[in-house]
Amino acid sequence: MTHPFQVSLSIQVKTYDTDYAGVVSNLVYLRWLEDLRLALLDAYFPLQGQLAQGYTPVLRRTEIDYRRPVRLFDPVIGRMWLPKISHMKWYISAEFEVEGSLVATAEQVGAFLDLNTWKPIPVPPDFARGFSSLKSE
Template structure:
């Protein structure tokens, strides 16, 4: 299994009144990492169909410690599960090397034109499989 690693610096607008990254903004950081995996990394592997539509049917977030504004955070992601018409992305967010949050997102490939969920293609599955936790 390979973990996909994404680093970013939280923005000033991510900060709450206490000087920490706001809890809702954790989902934005996770989204940025997920987009980097499904759009940028997938495209490098010749898979562009994920860009055509993936919706989130569920998020779970555990907040383990505050994250201060301005510090680079590292998000490590992997695929927890792949099914015919959904897959689960798991995340760990590290701040200064310390685990600050864990999360999961249930992702559903979606046909935006037809307005309904669709099955993963063999190419999408092949792209995701190296990230599956064994």
């Protein structure tokens, strides 16, 4: 199923991603979420353009549910999409799977900050319009 603003990445588990038991560390999922978020921005809402306009997206919250361990050499697929936005926040959903089996899910909440004041601003109109157009397709 395709979701609004969806991106997917093939993720290679590195030796430094695993702990002494050979399981991917919980911290690594944060890096994978960052990689997915940057891919989402590159595809739909380039970060360079946001910075040029004087604002930037920031994270307010991350929640990860680990369903089963991931190990070295597991072929991980990560997916991320925006299920909704509000006046002041954006919401992200993500999932990670290995060979068709869901291994983790994540939810993130973010906002936009004005780079001059470092205060939250409403979701930029271009972002909101783009989201609305994708949701209506």
